[in-house]
Amino acid sequence: MNLLLLGATGRVGRFILEYALAxxxxxxxxxxxxDKLEEYKLRYGTQLQIVEGDATNAENVAQALxxxxTAVISALNTDGTTTxxxxxxxxIRLMQERSVSRLITVGTAGILQSRTEPGLYRYESSEPRRRSTRAAEEHRRVYELLRDSALDWTIVCPTWLPDGARTGIYRVEKDLLPEGGTQITTADTxxxxxxxxxxxxxLHTRVGIAY
Incomplete structure (x- = not known):
């Protein structure tokens, strides 16, 4: 498979890169x-193609695509902006132009449906402890863009993300955070x-993930 990966140098993206190359x-x-991917380039050679650029630049994204x-995975961080x-x-535009349909992106548990207040996103409800909503609002915009698109999308929505090893053992639930879930490592996400x-x-859904 030929995969486009965004956010490959991030805490979750680096693991996705390792799994896919392996x-x-x-x-x-x-x-x-x-330069942050130099060790992978040395190990995997032409199996890893690196495009230097910005994820908000149309020419850079088109070149990478x-x-x-075959498919796209985005593990980009919000970085406090509208990236x-x-x-x-x-x-969405470039993938549709090229007839690439499969997109998987990493979001946040804040954009899942609230279990206690079903008409709200979690970040709007009394469930989460974090009071800042900036990142959740940006992830919400992404969700709503995908929801209204023709792509075959999935949004993986982890709760608190500590560093940790891959266990392959966790709980997932469509549109909701698994009950009582409080964390999930970057490697398992x-x-x-x-x-x-x-x-x-x-397909076409948010997925909550937690231990």
Whole structure:
């Protein structure tokens, strides 16, 4: 499979990159700092294609998409700006132009449906402890863009993300955070996200993930 990966140098994206390369996939990574992937390039050679650029630049995204033409995974961070929503608008347009339909992205548990107040997103309800909603609002914009698109999308929505090893053992639930879930490691979030490449179980939906 030819995969385009965004956010390959991030806490979750780096694990996705490792899993995909280890399984023999060809990965195109769009990154601002190619030197951060030097060790992977040395180990995997032409199996890893690196495009230097910005995820909010249409030409850069189009160039990267030419190499990763089967599916797209985005593990981009919000970074306190509108990077996610700007990038998603570009991705939706460019993917549709190139007839690439499969998109998996990492969101946040804040945009899942509230279990206690079903008419609200979790970040709007009394469930989460975090009071800042900036990141959740940006992820919400991404969700609503995808919801209204023709892509075959899945949004993986982890709760608190500490560093930690991959166990492959966790709970997932469509549109909701698994009851009582409080954390999920970056490696296991990446594991489930990566597994969606070969799964159609959660097309056109948000998926809550936690231990």
């Amino acid at each position: 399984d023999g996939h060809t990965v195109t990574a769009l990154v601002r700092s190619p 030419e190499g990763g033409g 996610l929503s700007v990038n998603m608008r570009l991705l 990446a594991d489930f996200t990566y597994r969606q490449l070969s799964s159609t179980d959660f």
